[in-house]
Amino acid sequence: MTSDGQRHFRHKAIRDPLYGFIGLSEIETRLIDTPAFRRLHRIKQLAHTFIAYPSAVHTRFEHSLGCMDVASRMCDELNMDKEAKELVRLAALLHDIGHGPFSHLFEGVVDKRNHGIDSSHEAISRVMIEEDEDVARVLGERRHRVAEILGKSAPEEDALASSIVSGSLDADKLDYMLRDSHHIGVSYGRFDLDRILHTIRKNPEDDTVCVDIRGKDAVEGYRLGRHLLHVQVYHHHARLVADKMFLQALNAALDEGVIDENFLKRGQDGDDSEFLKFYKSLDDSSIYEMIMRHNSDSMSKKILQDVRHRRLLKRACDFTSMELMRNAGVDRKLVKMEQDDFDSMAREVAGELGLEAHQVIFLKAEIGIKLYGGDSIQVIRKEDVMSLSQYSPITAKSLVIRYLVYGPGDSGTRRKIADKIAERLRVPVRIISYQD
């Protein structure tokens, strides 16, 4: 990159706790000042993780800047030209612009109201890039290409760009793991970013990002870190139940009409303007406000108040698939059960014990797959491209499904809940109960 090229990305510099200063071009500076992008400053990166780790209050805003910075360094290592780098940086900067309040939680709620229409945050990001007036004004015609890079089927010539922003070893994950670890104060997600960046290569087979064999151990550190973050942070039992209670409150608010669900429906005839208008008004605080300020003594308000004051449901059962198999054996029915089936079971148990439906929660959490599953990280040795698992000494089976059942604070009620669940699963209660 020429010094002219470097200056181009130094129109403005923003201080960052991980990378020192992050440079921005003029266009990027204008983009981060659009209301649609500024909204990301009001959406926490890790939803209710702050309930378990108080300093986990960093936002999608700084992650987006960090993602752009890492993507930029990847472009340099891969010798991409200025024009390609500019596009990658824009795509990385805007990759999360379509996130709703509380990150991934809101995605499921919107998805449920838009059957057959892709309503993931990635899809909404693309719509925002194409249709938000301010963003479109700044990007001009380039917005189509940026949206395409963020799409599921990026054109062949953008395979590398797309893989830098969204792939098995992308700037998004490389940034959020380090950033989450930094803000939470845990060391689980730390890994050797510099070594990975120095050893990334273009996969000659499909033009995606892969790693030179000399970077293998740094990538192993990254995989292990990702696994540990999932186990210790993203699947922390208090965070899981707080997120689920928030979802219950949100769904109740929609049922009660506190929030008009029509606003969450994307335009059936392709016109998303009304949907976007409402969506862009949403952030973590505005959703809380909408529910808390509502006059009625509603169920949504009651549940949300419990989350707010950390009056969380407590564990009645905590067990894994292997514990069940080892100690009790299971029938095919349990293996086939989905989260909706567990929700129904929780409601039934609550009803039988005279509790309100929202006072029993049954969660199925999958742990382990982030370490070894879907092994699509490719390493290159001389001209030979292979998946990392073919070189890795730590590739092993590590699949666990964890089941968590929550109930009210008093232990007597939770014992009764555990009894009811054990009866339904046809297993001895001692195997699944959280309490001694």
Added chain:
Amino acid sequence: MLGFDSHDAILLTISSCGGTLNGRVTVQKLVYFHTINIKEFSPHYTHHYYGPFSRVVASALYDLSAFAFVNEIAHPRFHEGYAYEMTEEGSKYAEAASSEFPEENKQIDETVRTCKAFCELKPAPLSYAAKCHYIVAKQGGGEYTVDNVRSGGKDLNWRISDKDARTGIDLLKKLRLDK
């Protein structure tokens, strides 16, 4: 009674293969063929770099391994990466599923037998065939020609050579899925 689903399809497939099956890709593509043959079985396959892919099937395979109905054996330095071996509990599961779904089981047996005879269940030819079928289905059911497959593949960013397209179409013919 619970309906026939991906868990049943996977275990019956491994059972038809003699209790062991190599590779996640092989599992995905064999189950893809079952979705065409078996009524009311649609685990929602979508476009993926390596061919049609179903999250539902991936998740069912994960469930079966987590409950030790199958053992997932990692083979570093071995091309397929993972092998799936049915456990004793898995055999009981497959036995129950085959008596509950005899027609589906028969169909699965036939598909596995044909694929085994064609390519020894190697993932690449299965992938080519699944890609060819997916492409033509996307086109609304046109003709299975190399040109059609190659041009449709381009729209999905799948680079398919003439030879691969021919292999895929040949396997579909053997499976009688080329109509």
